[in-house]
Amino acid sequence: MGLGGLETMLMNYYRHMPRDRIQFDFLVHREFNADYDKEILSLGGKIYHFQRLIPWSRRYRRQLTAFLGSHPEYRIIHVHQDCFSAVALECAKQCRIPVRIAHSHISSQDKNWKYPLKCYYKNKIPSAATDFFACSQKAGEWMFEGHSFSVLPNAIDAARFTYRPEASKAIRRKLHIDIRACVIGHVGRFHPQKNHGFLIDIFYEFLKHHPESILLLVGDGSGRAAIRRKINRLGISSHVCFTGSRGDVPDLLQAMDVFVFPSHYEGLGISIVEAQAAGLPCLISDTIPAECIVTKHLVVRYDLKKTPDAWAEKITSLLHLPRKDRTDEIRQAGYDLAQAAEKLETFYAEAKRRNRSWLF
Numbered sequence: 001m002g003l004g005g006l007e008t009m010l011m012n013y014y015r016h017m018p019r020d021r022i023q024f025d026f027l028v029h030r031e032f033n034a035d036y037d038k039e040i041l042s043l044g045g046k047i048y049h050f051q052r053l054i055p056w057s058r059r060y061r062r063q064l065t066a067f068l069g070s071h072p073e074y075r076i077i078h079v080h081q082d083c084f085s086a087v088a089l090e091c092a093k094q095c096r097i098p099v100r101i102a103h104s105h106i107s108s109q110d111k112n113w114k115y116p117l118k119c120y121y122k123n124k125i126p127s128a129a130t131d132f133f134a135c136s137q138k139a140g141e142w143m144f145e146g147h148s149f150s151v152l153p154n155a156i157d158a159a160r161f162t163y164r165p166e167a168s169k170a171i172r173r174k175l176h177i178d179i180r181a182c183v184i185g186h187v188g189r190f191h192p193q194k195n196h197g198f199l200i201d202i203f204y205e206f207l208k209h210h211p212e213s214i215l216l217l218v219g220d221g222s223g224r225a226a227i228r229r230k231i232n233r234l235g236i237s238s239h240v241c242f243t244g245s246r247g248d249v250p251d252l253l254q255a256m257d258v259f260v261f262p263s264h265y266e267g268l269g270i271s272i273v274e275a276q277a278a279g280l281p282c283l284i285s286d287t288i289p290a291e292c293i294v295t296k297h298l299v300v301r302y303d304l305k306k307t308p309d310a311w312a313e314k315i316t317s318l319l320h321l322p323r324k325d326r327t328d329e330i331r332q333a334g335y336d337l338a339q340a341a342e343k344l345e346t347f348y349a350e351a352k353r354r355n356r357s358w359l360f
Contacts, residue, residue: 001028001036001047003220003245004189005270006080006105009135009154011036016341019044022348025074027067029053035245055087055121064088068095075099076351082106082143083118089128098355102129103152104143105267107136107289131351138289139267150347154270155340158330160250161277163323168254175216175241177255182213184315185256185280187249187271188263190221195262195285197230198308202260204234205312213239218252220245253278258318261285262304262311268292272299277330279323283314294333295326 001007014024025046028034040047048067054060068074068091076099077092079085085102092100102125122143132149134140140149172179184203188194196217203215217227217240224242231240246252253259259275261284269292275282276295284292285304293299298321302314330336 001026001040002034003036003247005154007034007036009270010080011039012155012157012337013341013344014040014043014045016337017345022345035247053081053084053087055084055117061087061091064091065094068092068097075355076348077101079103080105083122083125086121086124086128089125093128099131099351100129101131101133102144104132104134104139104149105154106265107138107142107267108265108287131347134267135270136268136289136291138291152344153335153340154268154273155335155337156270156274156277156330157337158277158327158335161253161274162325162327163279164254167251171251171255175243175255177214177216177241178212180212182210182258182319183216183256184213185216185218185253185259185275186261187218187252187259187274188261189219190223190227192223193264193266195264195304196223196227198262198304199260200227200230200234200240201308202262202311202315203240204236205309206315207236207239209312209316215240216243216252216256217241218243218246218249249274250278253280256280258283258315260311260315261288263288264304266292273330273335276326277335279326281318281321283311283318294335295329297321298326 017024023044026040027048027050029050029052031049037047051060075097077088077097078101079088080103081088082105089100089102126147132144132147133152134149135154137151140151169179177183184206186199190196207213231237243252253275259280259282261269261272261282263285264287266288269288272282272284272292273294276298282299284299284301286301287304290301300314302311
């Protein structure tokens with residue numbers, strides 16, 4: 001439960017649940033403490049630490065089945081492990097847990113060596129799950145092909161992101177960024193999926209025509225060191241600001257002028273919705289579902305096969321767009337957290353009514 005997009009989405013929903021009736025507990029696959037742990041515990045939640053998931057491990061399945069068997073209070077299991085959700089769902093089915101939710105957060109995968117393995121487990125999900133959720137239509141169609149599913153958006157507290165010019169200046173001062181600089185921003189973990197290497201190439205070209213620019217990179221991950229080395233090789237380290245994982249993303253978005261997101265694939269791309277809520281012009285790859293576009297004339301989907309200098313030119317074309325309050329558009333598109341949390345609460349309540357024999 002670190003500061004990633006999925007984890008933040010779960011916390012957003014958790015905070016909005018009526019905890020006198022619905023409680024989230026978390027089973028995680030890391031031994032160390034993480035960013036949201038203290039808050040989870042303060043809200044009455046429990047955190048169970050398991051070994052790293054190895055889907056073909058019999059030992060892991062025995063451990064999970066024993067855990068679920070010894071905790072009969074859990075009558076809903078809501079799994080967020082994409083294709084590997086099949087493992088937990090099969091164990092839950094064996095333990096006769098009546099509501100077993102598979103939740104898709106991704107719309108495709110890189111065709112690396114893991115792809116056949118993930119497809120194998122993806123095909124096992126329908127026989128183990130009772131309900132299917134997805135963060136977008138495309139994510140649901142990819143993971144649950146041929147089966148009905150409900151779209152539950154990765155909703156946000158839209159009001160927290162509303163553009164505030166005074167906040168933009170304040171956060172730039174904190175980051176030691178000139179208030180006159182052009183700031184290109186990105187929020188995401190350093191992982192091949194996010195395509196940071198190409199983002200650096202884009203910024204390198206952009207910098208040739210906008211020498212006072214800054215690239216603001218929010219996030220952390222195992223690929224960060226390699227990206228830093230590339231930036232040093234290109235000689236542009238003084239123009240790149242690494243913030244690491246941060247809990248103040250709504251404020252950091254205020255400091256940006258254009259949001260650039262050239263991911264290879266996404267289930268939806270909640271960072272793009274947050275950027276729109278902050279009134280930011282967004283340039284995103286055409287591999288990202290169009291469902292993430294929830295504002296008018298603010299987002300451009302661009303061919304990922306285009307050259308870095310073409311992307312840089314497209315960024316320049318977005319600089320003239322004015323920033324304004326987009327809160328109403330976010331809410332009308334169904335991405336406001338209060339509305340979405342009520343939808344999830346209603347589902348849980350109906351699931352409880354369907355299974356009156358449960359002992360809560």
